[in-house]
Amino acid sequence: MKYSFKIFSIFGIPVELHISFLVLIVLIYIIALLNVVSYVTLLTAVLITLIFVSVVLHELAHCYVAKRYGIGIERIVLLPIGGISEMEEIPKDPKKELRIALAGPVSNLLIGGICYLILILSLAYISKTIQAAIYYFVFVNILLGFFNLLPAFPMDGGRILRAFLAERMNFIDATKLAANIGKQLAIIMALVGIFFNFLLILVAVYVYLGAQAEYQTVLLSTLLENEKVKDVMTTTVHTVKPSNTVKETLKIMFKEKHMGYPVTDDGHLIGIVTFHDLSKIPEAEKDTLINDIMTKDLVVSDPEESLMETLEKLNRNRIGRVPIVWENRLVGIVSKTDITTVLDMKQNLLEKKKK
Ligand SMILES: [Zn+2]
Incomplete structure (x- = not known):
């Protein structure tokens, strides 16, 4: 990806920040330090940073498992909307895909769980403000974990569902079925969104298009796989x-x-x-x-x-x-x-x- 800068490498995986992300995070710290908006304190800025750290850990978990299966990892890029892992195509092997896909959400649930435990153990020693911040951090990680487990492409849950189905049918049919389930979920999401939260409609469109694109790509690459x-x-x-x-x-x-x-x-x-x-x-x-x-x-x-x-x-x-x-x-x-x-x-x- 253009305009991104490497900050470090771990397990041989380069982690890069996109310029738009850098601008955003610098802006948040400036607002916090200058006290421009009353509720954006330094603690808020640190909290936002930590949430992005969780996003990187989520991607790292995917990449780490993928790397162990010998899949080449290009890099992880952090954008304001989340993280992207750039890697070689995952082999059409349900067992591998299942583990690679699961690693991300599981890492968020683990982070959430561990931080919750730390919070409970240290309740007597930390201020109410810090407690609220940790609560929020735990909440976001649990939410990230479960949201990514939704059985719809392009979420990890879509891949997990496909891997589960691919054990029982061929890869194209499994993708088709998983994509259809994802699309139906998107329609339900959009309907719920109309009544409760318009943001959900945007997510629904993203999920619907993601499902369609995944199916097309798999169909194409499978059908043309051995053709010269x-x-x-x-x-x-x-x-x-x-x-x-x-x-x-x-x-x-x-x-x-x-x-x-x-x-x-x-x-x-x-x-x-x-x-x-x-x-x-x-x-x-x-x-x-x-x-x-x-x-x-x-x-x-x-x-x-x-x-x-x-x-x-x-x-x-x-x-x-x-x-x-x-x-x-x-x-x-x-x-x-x-x-x-x-x-x-x-x-x-x-x-x-x-x-
Ligand atoms: Zn993921």
């Missing part, structure tokens, strides 16, 4: 030459009805040109050579690349097709439509298999 570019690429590629004019190329496009063409010179890929590019050329300049208008900054794939990776490439660069190059020669082409067609077919097979 070479298995789906079109090998008879229609190309144009750099010496072709815009007019000639448009003629070819109308005839063959393809929207994009690689430009090759003696089998070597040197550019790509799309109908969209050509449509922008004014009528009077239709004799311009393709060489002068083609895109030379190319995104390419190789036949051994996974289809998932290619799809991400297409989305990231917002392009419709990618030429496939092997040993410097153009050997095929894959379009986004090709990948969605493969996806539809595989999904269809999956449905049929169930019946």
